Amino acid sequence: MKDLKFCPKCGQQSLKWDGEKKWNCSECDYVLFHNVAGAVAVLIKWDDEILFTRRNQDPKKGKLDLAGGFVDPKESAEETCVRELFEEMKLKVDISQLKYLASLPNIYEYKNILYNTLDLFYEYQVGEKFEVNLETSEISEAVWLKKENINLEDIAFDSQKIFLEKYLK
Ligand SMILES: [Zn+2]
Structure with missing residues (x-):
C-alpha cells in the first residue's frame, strides 16, 4: 500500500496511506478510498x-x-x-x-x-x-x-x- 506515493492529481510525492482504508495527499485535496x-x-x-x-x-x-x-x-x-x-x-x-x-x-x-x-x-x-x-x-x-x-x-x-x-x- 505504501508503494503508492505519487499523487495522481498534483503529481507530488505526497500521498500517504492511513494504514486502514484511504490515501490522502498532503499537498492538494486528493483522497483515494480503498473500501471493503x-x-x-x-x-x-x-x-x-x-x-x-x-x-x-x-x-x-x-x-x-x-x-x-x-x-x-x-x-x-x-x-x-x-x-x-x-x-x-x-x-x-x-x-x-x-x-x-x-x-x-x-x-x-x-x-x-x-x-x-x-x-x-x-x-x-x-x-x-x-x-x-x-x-x-x-x-x-x-x-x-x-x-x-x-x-x-x-x-x-x-x-x-x-x-x-x-x-x-
Ligand atoms: Zn496531490
Whole structure:
C-alpha cells in the first residue's frame, strides 16, 4: 500500500496511506478510498457432504476453497453466487433457494495489495450429487467432502475456517 506515493492529481510525492482504508495527499485535496470489497462463499450441500474447490493460483494455491468470488459493481450478493457458480462449474443455481447464513471479514492478498473483504456465506442444497465440469484454470479440482472429513488446516482463508468451525459443530 505504501508503494503508492505519487499523487495522481498534483503529481507530488505526497500521498500517504492511513494504514486502514484511504490515501490522502498532503499537498492538494486528493483522497483515494480503498473500501471493503464484497465477496460470496457458497456451501453447496448434498446430504452430509460439502463441495469444495482446490485453488490453482495464489493466494493459497493448493488449498481448499468454497465456490464464490468478488461481487461485481451493480450486482446483488445472490446474483454473484449465481454468476460465480456458473462461471466456475457450469452449475445453474435457483436464486430463490440460496440461503444466507452469516458474514465475516477477511483479508485477501493479491500481488502485494491487501484487499479487505466482507465474505457473505450462503448455503445451497442440491437434489443430487453432480460431477463438476471445471470451467476455469483458477481451480484444479472440485471435491465432495463429508463433514467429518473436513480438515480446517486445508482451508485457504481464515474467514472460511472460522465459519466452518462453527458450522460443522
Ligand atoms: Zn496531490
